[in-house]
Structures are given as structure tokens and as C-alpha cells.
Amino acid sequence: xxxxxxxxxxxxxxxxxxxxxxxxxxxxxxxxxxxxxxxxxxxxxxxxxxxxxxxxxxxxxxxxxxxxxxxxxxx
Amino acid sequence: xxxxxxxxxxxxxxxxxxxxxxxxxxxxxxxxxxxxxxxxxxxxxxxxxxxxxxxxxxxxxxxxxxxxxxxxxxxxxxxxxxxxxxxxxxxxxxxxxxxxxxxxxxxxxxxxxxxxxxxxxxxxxxxxxxxxxxxxxxxxxxxxxxxxxxxxxxxxxxxxxxxxxxxxxxxxxxxxxxxxxxxxxxxxxxxxxxxxxxxxxxxxxxxxxxxxxxxxxxxxxxxxxxxxxxxxxxxxxxxxxxxxxxxxxxxxxxxxxxxxxxxxxxxxxxxxxxxxxxxxxxxxxxxxxxxxxxxxxxxxxxxxxxxxxxxxxxxxxxxxxxxxxxxxxxxxxxxxxxxxxxxxxxxxxxxxxxxxxxxxxxxxxxxxxxxxxxxxxxxxxxxxxxxxxxxxxxxxxxxxxxxxxxxxxxxxxxxxxxxxxxxxxxxxxxxxxxxxxxxxxxxxxxxxxxxxxxxxxxxxxxxxxx
Numbered sequence: 001x002x003x004x005x006x007x008x009x010x011x012x013x014x015x016x017x018x019x020x021x022x023x024x025x026x027x028x029x030x031x032x033x034x035x036x037x038x039x040x041x042x043x044x045x046x047x048x049x050x051x052x053x054x055x056x057x058x059x060x061x062x063x064x065x066x067x068x069x070x071x072x073x074x075x
Numbered sequence: 076x077x078x079x080x081x082x083x084x085x086x087x088x089x090x091x092x093x094x095x096x097x098x099x100x101x102x103x104x105x106x107x108x109x110x111x112x113x114x115x116x117x118x119x120x121x122x123x124x125x126x127x128x129x130x131x132x133x134x135x136x137x138x139x140x141x142x143x144x145x146x147x148x149x150x151x152x153x154x155x156x157x158x159x160x161x162x163x164x165x166x167x168x169x170x171x172x173x174x175x176x177x178x179x180x181x182x183x184x185x186x187x188x189x190x191x192x193x194x195x196x197x198x199x200x201x202x203x204x205x206x207x208x209x210x211x212x213x214x215x216x217x218x219x220x221x222x223x224x225x226x227x228x229x230x231x232x233x234x235x236x237x238x239x240x241x242x243x244x245x246x247x248x249x250x251x252x253x254x255x256x257x258x259x260x261x262x263x264x265x266x267x268x269x270x271x272x273x274x275x276x277x278x279x280x281x282x283x284x285x286x287x288x289x290x291x292x293x294x295x296x297x298x299x300x301x302x303x304x305x306x307x308x309x310x311x312x313x314x315x316x317x318x319x320x321x322x323x324x325x326x327x328x329x330x331x332x333x334x335x336x337x338x339x340x341x342x343x344x345x346x347x348x349x350x351x352x353x354x355x356x357x358x359x360x361x362x363x364x365x366x367x368x369x370x371x372x373x374x375x376x377x378x379x380x381x382x383x384x385x386x387x388x389x390x391x392x393x394x395x396x397x398x399x400x401x402x403x404x405x406x407x408x409x410x411x412x413x414x415x416x417x418x419x420x421x422x423x424x425x426x427x428x429x430x431x432x433x434x435x436x437x438x439x440x441x442x443x444x445x446x447x448x449x450x451x452x453x454x455x456x457x458x459x460x461x462x463x464x465x466x467x468x469x470x471x472x473x474x475x476x477x478x479x480x481x482x483x484x485x486x487x488x489x490x491x492x493x494x495x496x497x498x499x500x501x502x503x504x505x506x507x508x509x510x511x512x513x514x515x516x517x518x519x520x521x522x523x524x525x526x527x528x529x530x531x532x533x534x535x536x537x538x539x540x541x
Contacts, residue, residue, distance in 0.1 A: 021481030032453040039298040054199040
């Protein structure tokens with residue numbers, strides 16, 4: 001379950017699309033999208049992200065960077 | 076509590092009595108909150124009395140108002156009950172509002188004390204926060220009105236509109252809940268997902284649970300796993316109260332455990348797609364209930380067994396009618412402070428601004444969408460006119476059109492050169508994050524009709540960008 005690599009940009013955009021219509025090109029992640037993203041990480045990687053990491057996930061690129069940092073350490 | 080014509084000064088004449096009689100009565104060992112540490116009724120009563128003393132020391136007197144700028148927390152619950160128990164008015168300010176929005180509210184509503192969190196509230200996924208309270212004393216004159224609770228709602232005329240509810244009205248709503256078949260009952264649990272600073276979480280969650288002896292359980296975080304964990308934590312029956320987004324969270328939990336104690340999920344707000352509700356019901360095998368209400372009234376109608384979807388049955392004691400396609404609710408008094416706009420309330424009828432149909436045979440009500448510019452963002456109401464108005468106050472903005480295109484989208488025309496990032500930064504000082512546009516488009520000219528009116532048509536606006 002935790003052997004898969006951390007998600008890239010395209011994958012995160014894909015997950016967010018599961019939440020509903022999203023304006024193309026939107027970088028900023030709103031609070032509901034953040035909740036959805038964290039939920040997806042829990043479901044797919046079985047990892048609970050700490051609060052201080054969530055605070056940094058304000059854009060798609062920032063989310064990619066945070067997840068790249070956090071997820072391998074749990075493999 | 077009789078709702079006859081006798082004169083009652085709500086929040087003052089009722090004073091301590093209604094809080095003790097309706098909310099705090101019961102054995103001291105009864106569990107009120109599981110955080111997961113347990114707060115029982117005895118502890119809650121003690122905390123409320125302490126808060127009353129602290130508020131009095133800060134200058135709060137019966138008949139005065141206290142603004143609560145707190146996230147859902149023990150601090151919020153105890154200060155709210157303390158204000159009411161001391162015969163005062165509680166002004167509820169969502170902790171996500173900006174300083175600018177809070178300052179305007181305070182200038183308008185003149186509280187004697189403002190209670191804020193004693194530390195920054197993290198923007199993460201907590202539904203309940205561990206914060207202390209900072210009390211600040213303000214000018215000490217009595218509240219403008221005799222309402223027990225005052226809430227701000229995103230306003231169509233620009234600034235927020237102000238909604239007041241009396242103690243009697245809150246008690247009447249609590250009693251309404253007790254008469255709805257399918258709500259949690261004594262010694263059961265309510266897993267509360269929406270904020271208790273807004274009407275669904277406040278009355279349907281906090282106040283009803285205190286009244287009925289239902290344990291209130293905020294999950295550790297707003298994720299599917301955390302909600303499932305909260306349900307599974309005890310064997311007593313659990314109802315989940317949320318908004319449609321939360322159905323999606325639960326529906327997408329992979330292989331949830333067997334949850335025989337899971338009784339029902341109820342959501343307020345817009346309907347979810349059939350595929351999502353089907354996925355939820357297949358996964359958990361429990362009814363998915365729906366509620367309809369508004370800040371001005373509280374709960375208006377329900378379908379807690381999912382039998383009438385998408386229609387709802389008016390709650391006991393609620394009278395509805397449809398005039399020119401708009402749903403109206405019988406209300407003796409206007410809920411609005413500081414304005415008597417007949418377009419919102421007149422002659423005992425509140426205009427919901429929702430298009431509605433009442434089935435003459437069954438009395439069931441179907442909601443057909445908004446008749447104005449209000450949208451729902453994660454269960455929070457945002458009036459696009461407020462967003463437009465606020466954009467218009469920024470330097471360099473000539474005109475603004477704000478539409479809902481799956482998310483809040485703004486189109487701007489400027490009369491001086493401004494960076495979009497700069498405009499976004501200024502807007503973030505004036506509007507809470509959930510009200511802010513996801514996308515800002517700056518155009519040389521906003522599309523206008525031949526008579527010069529701004530065009531709001533999505534297709535035209537999208538085309539103007541490309």
C-alpha cells in the first residue's frame with residue numbers, strides 16, 4: 001500500500017477533479033480541496049499528514065513538494 | 076415554552092432560566108462532549124459559571140452583547156452558554172473572517188466584550204480546536220436589540236447582513252428537532268462535522284444535543300478515516316451530521332470496518348449526485364437524510380429517511396407557501412437587524428429567495444435553486460454581490476462581475492495598472508478565504524449590453540477571456 005511513489009502534479013489534479021468542476025489553471029488549493037487531498041492520501045497511502053504539513057499545502061506545486069517529502073519516509 | 080402573544084423580552088427576561096432548563100439540566104455524570112476527553116454536564120456547568128465571572132470582570136452586563144470570534148472549541152461552547160446564562164446577546168463571528176470584516180461587525184453591533192482565540196487557529200482539517208480565550212473590553216452600552224444570538228450572513232447589498240434570533244426562537248427550533256422522526260435520541264452520539272458557529276452545527280448539533288442528552292462527538296479531523304474512527308470509537312448508536320462534501324468523503328473510504336452502530340447520515344445544503352448517494356448507501360447500508368434550513372429560521376424541513384428525495388417535509392410547526400415561484404416561511408418577526416426591507420420579510424412571511432414547489436396533496440416541498448446571487452461553498456453561504464462590492468472597493472478597479480462557474484470566478488476591468496497577485500493580496504485582507512474568487516480575470520473591457528449593463532452570462536464571459 002505504501003510502496004507506490006508519491007503523487008505528481010498530474011495525479012493531484014486528477015484527484016481534485018474527483019471533487020467536481022475545477023477552473024483549469026487554478027493553482028491555489030482551497031480548504032475543501034485540501035480536505036479531499038488529505039483524504040485521498042490517507043486512502044491510497046495509509047498515511048496521516050501532520051497539521052504543520054497541511055499548512056504548507058496551499059498550491060498544487062506546494063502539495064507535490066510536501067507529499068514528496070512526507071510519503072517516502074513512511075515506505 | 077408557550078409561543079403565545081405574551082410579551083417576553085428574549086435573552087433578558089428568560090435570563091439564566093432557559094439555559095439551565097433547556098440546555099444544562101440533567102445528571103452531572105451525563106456525557107455532553109467527547110473530544111475524545113469527556114466533558115460531562117457537571118463539568119460543563121462549572122466551566123460556564125467560571126466564564127460568567129470572567130466576562131463580568133471584563134465589563135459584560137445583562138442586556139449587553141459579547142462577540143465570540145472563536146473556532147469550534149470548549150472555549151466557544153462555554154462562553155456562548157455563559158453569555159446567555161447572564162442574560163446577554165452573543166454575536167457569532169466565524170474565526171475565518173478577516174480583521175477588516177470583524178472590525179466592521181464590531182462597529183455596527185457594539186459588543187461590551189470581544190472574545191478571541193489566544194493563539195493562531197491552524198488552517199488544517201480540525202473540526203474542534205484546543206484554544207484558550209482572550210477577552211477584550213469595549214464600549215459598554217447595552218445591546219442594540221434583545222436577540223440572544225446575532226449572526227452575519229453574506230449580504231446581497233454589499234456588506235454582510237445581520238440576522239438575529241431570540242432565545243424563544245432558538246428554544247422553539249430545539250423543540251422542533253425533538254419532534255422530527257429520525258433525529259438521535261438520549262445516550263446516542265452525534266458525529267458533528269459542520270462548524271457549530273453556524274446554524275446547522277449550532278442548533279442541530281450543539282443545542283439539540285445538550286437538550287436531548289445526545290453525546291456530541293467532533294471527529295479528530297475532516298477525513299473519511301477520522302469520521303469512521305469516530306463512529307467506531309463507541310458502541311452506542313451514531314448519527315453523522317454534515318454537508319454534502321462529507322458524503323463524498325465517506326463514500327470513498329476503502330473497505331470501512333463493519334459499523335453496526337452507524338445509524339444514519341444527515342446533511343444540510345444542496346443535493347449530491349445520485350451516484351454519490353448510491354455509493355454511500357451501498358457502502359454503509361444506512362439511510363442518507365437531507366435537511367433544508369437557513370440562518371434566519373434554522374431547520375425548515377427534513378427527509379431523514381431519504382424517502383422523498385429530493386423533496387423535504389416541513390418540520391413540525393413550520394408553515395410554508397409559494398408566491399410567484401418563491402418559497403416563503405411564516406415568521407412573526409423580521410429576523411434582520413437594522414433594516415426593514417419588505418423584499419426580505421413582510422406581513423409575517425420571510426422570503427427565502429429559493430425557488431420552490433409545494434405538492435398540494437402531500438405537502439412535500441421541492442427546492443429548485445436560488446433566485447438570487449447566493450451560492451454555497453462547502454456549506455457556507457456566499458453572496459456573489461458581496462464579493463463584487465468588495466472587489467469594487469479595491470484601488471484601480473473600475474468594474475467587477477463575479478459569477479459561479481463551478482467555483483467563484485471574478486472578471487475585472489481596471490482603470491490603472493495593477494498586478495493580479497497584488498489585488499488578490501488586498502482582497503485577502505477584506506474577505507474570508509471561502510468568499511474569495513478562485514480565479515481573477517482582468518479584461519480590457521468587461522462585456523456590456525447595448526445599454527451599458529454588465530453581462531453576467533458565463534459563455535460570454537468565458538469567451539471574453541479567450
